[in-house]
Every structure is written in structure tokens, then in C-alpha cells.
Amino acid sequence: MNFEPIVLGFLCQQSGDLCADFAGMEQKTYAPNFLPIKLPCLGGLDTIYLLKAYFLGSDGVLVLGCPEGHCKHKKGNEIAQRRVQAFQSLLEVLGIGKDRLDLALIHSSEISRLIKMIDGFIERVAKLGPSPLIQSNLTSKKREASEGLYWLEQFKKCDHCYQCKEVCPICFCKRCYIGSLPNFAIAWLAHVMERCTGCGRCEDACPQGIRLFDIIQLLRQKFLTLGPLFSQKEGKKEEKIIQI
Amino acid sequence: MGKKIGVYICHCGTNIAGTVDCSELGRFAATLPEVSVSRDYRYLCSDPGQDLIKKDIRELSIDRVVVAACSPRMHETTFRNAISSEGLNPYFLNIANIREQCSWVHKDRERATEKAKHIVQAAVARVTHHESLEARRVEIKPSVLVVGAGIAGIQAALTIANEGTKVSLIEKAPYIGGHMAQLDKTFPTLDCASCIFTPKTVEVARNKNIELFVYSEVINVKGYVGNFVVTIKKHPTHVDPIRCTGCGDCVGACLLKKGVPSEFEERMAMRRAIYIPFPQAVPLKAVIDRESCLFLSRGKCKKTCVDACKAGAIDFDQKEEVIEKEVGSIIIATGYDPFDPHLLPQYGYGVYENIITGLQFERLSSPSGPTQGEILLKDGTVPKSIAFLHCIGSRDENAKLHCSRVCCMASMKQAHLAKEKTGAEIYEFYIDINAFGKGYQEFYKRVREEGIYFIRGKGSEIFKRDGRLVVEAEDTLLGTPVEIPVDMAVLGTGLTPHRDAEKVAQVFGISQSADGFFMEAHPKLRPVSTNVDGIFLAGCCQGPKDIPDTVAQASAAAAEAISLVAQGQVEVEATTSSIDPEICAGCKLCIEVCPYSAIEFLNLKGISVVNEALCKGCGACTAVCPSKAARQKHFTQDQVLAEVEGMIT
Secondary structure, rough: OOOOOEEEEEEEEHHHHHHHHHHHOOOOOOOEEEEEEEOHHHHHHHHHHOOOOOOOHOEEEEEEEEEOOOOOOOOHHHHHHHHHHHHHHHHHHHHHHHHHEEEEEEOOHHHHHHHHHHHHHHHHHHHHOOOOHHOOOOOOOOOOOOOOOOOHHHHOOOOOHHHHHHHHHOOOOOOOOOOOOOOOOHHHHHHHHOOOOOOHHHHHHHOOOOOOHHHHHHHHHHHHHOOOOOOOOOOOHHHHHOOO | OOOEEEEEEEEEOOOOOOOOOOOHHHHHHHHOOEEEEEEEEEOOOHHHHHHHHHHHHOOOOOOOOEEEEHHHHHHHHHHHHHOOOOOOOOOHEEEEHHHHHHHOOOOOHHHHHHHHHHHHHHHHHOOOOOOOOOOOEEOOOEEEEEOOOOOHHHHHHHHHHHHHHHEEEOOOOOOOOOOHHHHHHHHOOOEEHHHHHHHHHHEEEOOOOOOEEEEEEEOOOOOOEOOOEEEEOOOOOOOOOOOOOOOOHHHHOOOOOOEEEEEOOOOEEEEEEEEEOOOOOOOOOOEEEOOHHHHHHHHOOOOOHHOOOOOOEEEEOOOOOOEEEEEEEEEEEOOOOEOOOOHHHHEEOOOOOOOEHHHHHHHHOOOOOOOOOOOOOOOOOOOOEEEEEEEEOOOOOOOOOOOOHHHHHHHHHHHHHHHHHHHHEEEEEOOOOOOOOOOOHHHHHHHHHHOOOEHHHOOEEEEEEEEEEEEEEEEEEOOOEEEEEEEEEEEEEEEOOOOHHHHHHHHHHOOOOOOOOOOOOOOOOOOOOOOOEEEOOOOHHHOOOEEEEHHHHHHHHHHHHHHHHHHHHHEOOOOOEEOOOOOOOOOOOOHHHHOOOOOOEEEEEEEEEEEEOOOOOHHHHHHHHOOEEEEEOOHHHHHHHHHHHHHHH
């Protein structure tokens, strides 16, 4: 039997979700293992949602949003594009494969393109096979190390001591949304990776010796092409510098 | 305390039950945590269906409701009203879309049922996290903005103004009327376009409730339904509209003797730098074109127009004005552009003389046009044979795929006029004749009986042989290629989206279909609304239309706008964001991503706050907030995470 992947969809209410409704009205068919979730705008596509999807056993995630320049909320699709690219880097470094995440920008009227997108993506994920994140079963430490998944093996060591979170200078949430996820270290990494200052305290603090600093360096190199996350410049604001 | 969730599964006749096993789904739903009742019913949206839910709320004290049925776009409001009539907060409802996104798109019954289970499980998981929310009510400003003053905009503006509501009518050109003002006669009744149209344009100028802005553009739109703030840029005409009497003395005095091609005459005639577009123009005021005026473009002119104007209306120092207007709703009627036949070089447009577009033919045929209504060739002689080519730029994979709807009838009307005026041999090259309207088929029959040759085959090329134009086509009825020498060829150019459509879409935040026309909220049931509440569409900006359809749609849009104003208040979604001041660390990332500048930074407290009146609920701040202080109502992290969990497991 062919492998049937579980593919989760995050659909923008203005384009992807509307287009999926139109596809229904026209009674077009696509693979039933595509599970849609509606968002008001892709600007609200949180990294946590993606993390949770992969941790719970999704083999792929397809994000569908408005074409460039057509976002109802002006730049939600651009924000999502950047976030998806950053997350793809993480998937690639971890050995899960960046092809398991895709963002497609479509008009709500492009029904046949939507169907092609969904079926094409499911086919692509089916070829990749089940997600290694699920296979390697991060929560149990019994499974043998498999080749090419060095980092996943590293992260398996995480025993939720939250030391990395405690020492991180940019991690300051009162209530931790990711604490309950199956693997804290990966979730935490995804949460802070783009804002990381590169101080390296997390690696020093980790009692299990997960090489957090090294993987962050790898990721940061990939992020270079994405452009800055903040518009703020480094250093002190000019008006705050007192001239002597 | 546990929630009491009621799950209701709709069969929708066989629409859902045909592919999804509803009773199996019902049994599955009953096993889900916190579900106290699960029922399936043939048509939940019917009164007995709604009563089923209401009864359970009353008798079983259900406090959360999941309805597995069609898209929330269809009946979310229906069911919200139903549960709120029983005193339950309307936001305690969650719709699981198992029709459009499940039963209608999958064929395999077993797998469709499996997917429906996932969707219902996700909806149940999500609804436990729903919070009681109050829909906000906002006042509606009792005025309407109409963008574009062609027949659609004028019809809409007049309908609204007659009801007593204030209208601001914006037109980009220096006169109103749009393309209809250029037409000679209208099919199928052969009414003279200006005879039926001029009374309307004059009424626009006279009506006290209409404020007319010509030579103006909307450059920015802020706000939301009921409370739009529109910024209008009024270009300088350099003629004081109050003093100008429209006498035309200045036009004769203009030193630009050579002239520039007139836009109104479709480049069939020349105009001066100062000009009155056409004799029936409203407003009948002269206008100076900045680009061709010798003084304004080069700074060198004796300004003879100033001397000629006895009213002293010409003012070269006039500056552009920026005006802000507050309106309750907006009607977009920006119209179309005719297809540019330069893009299909096989038709020789612009290469050979006497190949003209349909609109150019209208000007030739119009009694107020460059030839006073005579159909003449460039050299002034009467043509002995004329070819009309249908579907230039429409129904063409190399140009536009859509049918422009009006060109068949327009071409046949022009053929009739040409036959009547010149007695020439007329050839119509067509793919199919789309004579869809009232009296149209009869008109087609009448034209055929007038001795006009109909050749079923699209004109493929126009070239010159022995000094004459030759139209090449394949006669698909005879199955043979034909070449017909003619004196004049008229290209039935299609209707394409306005060249500024993309800009307009961005300014107003509305979307475009794949063909570039503006998109309606629902192709069947909401054809004049857009995806932005309070913005409506009229006329060809939404898709090609003939005049009766345009007038009908414009009246419909006006009715929608009036009904909104008459309500006085409107409910807006409660899905705004808020920032928890206890958690916010003041990193300002949310301020950077907010597209509506709805978040402010309080310097004193060192935190950011959301202005809920400006927030439109896109959720960008919630995703970017590193400490998750920002949360969007009805799309909180808890709710979406629960949905993800329910969907996958």
C-alpha cells in the first residue's frame, strides 16, 4: 500500500480558505488527507502552530495565502513567507527536510491551481515518506540512532530541565506556551532562533550537552538571506547618545 | 468545570450524507471529551433543525455548540442568531466545514468520513477554548463615496442621492460619462446613447446631494465599514470652474495649433492643450492638459488663452488639492479599458491605415464625432466594403480568456449602422454569436436579413495586397480558408480590466479575480459586495457587462449602500487583538508588523497597547510577539493549538 501522509493546511481566510470553498462548490476533488485550518490572515501564522503540527505527527504542512500585493492586511503574506523560510531552514538543519513545508500564494479564484498545489504537495510528501520526527520518536530514548539525523539524535537527549530557557536573555515569557510540547529543546530553538543574540549561554547551561550554540550558528547562516527581522539598528539610538 | 458540548451534524440532503456517513460521524462525536449530546439531522439550517439545537440548549443546558455542516460563510450567522436567541453567547458556536472542504471534494466514502471525523474533532477541541465575546457596534456615517462616473457610477450616485443621502462622486477624467458618452447608438433598440445619457449627466451636476470631483483620484482609504476616511487628490485644471462659462474662446486661441490626439475621440481627432472634451460634457468647463500646454510643460508661451478668456478664469498658479472625506460606504465603478490591439500584431493595427477599433468606429459614426457621423476612410472617401472582426483579445489564449459579452452585439450594431450609412458590403467574422439579452437574438436575425455576410471563423490576420486590406480567416462552416479584400476593418476589441485596477485594488484593499477584474464576495449570491465590508462593486470593473446589466448592478450596489446607511449602526467582528500589560515587555515588534498602525507604545509604562477601534484582526502581532502577550480574540493560541491537535490526532 502506498504511504498516505498526513498533511495539515493553514489557509488564509481571504484566499486559501475561500478558494477551498469555491473548489467545493465546483465539486472538484483532491486528496482527502489534506486537513485544512483557517486563519484570519497568514500574518498570524505562529511558529508554535507549525511546531505542534510536526510534533503531533503531521508529515507535511502546506500554507496557502494571498498573492503578493493582494494581502487584505497589506503584508501578512510577506510576514508568513519569511517565517516559513526560517522554519524551512530549521527543518533542513534538523534533517526533517525543508520540502515538508511549503507556502503557496494563490488567488481565491485559482481553483485548479489550488488542487494542483494540494495534490502535488501530498505526492511530494508521500515520496519523502513518514516524518523522521515521528519515526525517531523523540520522547523515548530507546531507539537506535539513524544516519543523517545527527541533530535529531542530539535533541533526543533533552529531558525538559528548562535550563536553556532560564539562562536565555531573550526568553522572557511569563507563561511558556511551548513547555508542553514533546521536545522542549527543538521548540525552544524554533521560538528564539531568529532573535538569538548568539551569546551561547544555552549550550553552557545544558546538562545533557546538546550543542545548541552550534546549531544556532548553522541556522543563522541560513537566515542571512532572509534580511533583518527588526528594522532597528544595532547600538544606541542617536538621540540618546549624549555629546560631550 | 467541564463544558457541555452539543455536536450537530447536518446531512444537507445528500450533499453531505452522500459521501460522509453522518450517523457514524455522530456516534464518533459522542465519544469525544466533554461532548454531552450528538445528533444528526437532514437540514440543520431549516427551522426544525435550528429548534433541535435551541431545545437542547434549553433542556440539556448545552453551553457550547459545534455544527458540522457547510462553510461558515453560508450559515455561521444563522446559527449564531439561533443560539443567541436562547441566551448563549454567539461566539460559543463553531462550524466544522464538512461540505465545501470535505464531502464535496472527496469521492471515497470511507476516507471522506475519516476526514470529517478529524474536522469535527478539531472543532470540538477548539470550541472548549472559545470565550464569550461581544460584537462591537459602530455608527455609520450617512454618506457614500462613488468612484468612477461612467454609467455605473452615475446610476449609483443618482439612486443614492434621490433617496436623500449625500454622495461624493469621483471621476479621474475632467468630465463625467465614461465610455458610454463615446458611443453612438446602443443595441438592440438603436437608441442614441447621448440622448438617453445626457439627462443623467446633467442631473448629476444639478443634484444637491451629489458632490462632484472631476479630474480627481482617491489616493488613500483608511477605516472600516461605516467609518471610511478617504483622501482625494484633485488635479489642477488651471481653469477656475466657477468663472468658466464653457464658451470655448480659449480653445481657439491656444497656440498649440498642431494639437495632440484627443482621448475622447479615441485619437481620431486632435485637440488643443486647453480644451472642452465634447459639447455635452459635464461639467462644461475648459481644462488645461499639463503635458501638452506649452507654458506648463516648457514655460514658453504667450498665454493667448488668458487674453481670450473674458471671464478671467484661467489660473496657471492653481495647485492640486488634497481633500479628506468621511463616508459610510464606498461603491467602486471604475469601469474597463478596451483591449489594446497593438498586442496582437497580426491584425496590423497601427501599421495599416483604416484598421480601427470598435470604439473608434463609434466616434466615426457619432454625429458629434470627427466626421459628423459619416463613415469615411482616412482619405475621405466612402468605403465599399468593411470587415468586422469579433473576439479581438477575448476568448483568445494569447490574450484574454474571458468572453467580453458586449462585442458580438456591438459589432452587429456597427455593421447595421455601416450598412445603413454607406451601403457597403459588410463581412462579420465571428467564433460564435453571443446574443444573450432581451431582444438581442431578434436583432441578430434582423441584421442577418439586411444582407450582411456572416463568416463563422475568427479573423486570423490582416495584411495588405495590391493596396487593399485583406482579411484572412478560416470559414469553419465550409471548412476552407477565405481571404476577403476590404477597404476598412473594424476590430471588435474586448473589455479588459482597467489599467489602474491593481492600484485601485490596493488602495481599497479589495481583491481581483485571476482575470484582473474585481472580485465579488460570492459569485452567485453576493455579486455586488466585495470581501471588504462596506465596499460594493458596480459595472464593468467587476466583469464585462452591457449597459442594462451595468445599470441593474449599479442600482443594486446603491441599494446595498443605502441599506447600510439606513441601519445607522453596523456590527463588526469582535476578533480584535489585545496586549496583556502584565506580560508585554515592550519590544515593539508588534508595532512594526501592524498594518493599521493600531498599536501604540506607552513610554511611561514601557508597554504597547492596541487601539481596538483601528484593529482589524489580522493577528500579525500575536504571531510575532515573543512573549505571547498579544492575543487575538477568537483566534487565540490556545484555540488554534487545540484545533491543530484535534485535526491531526
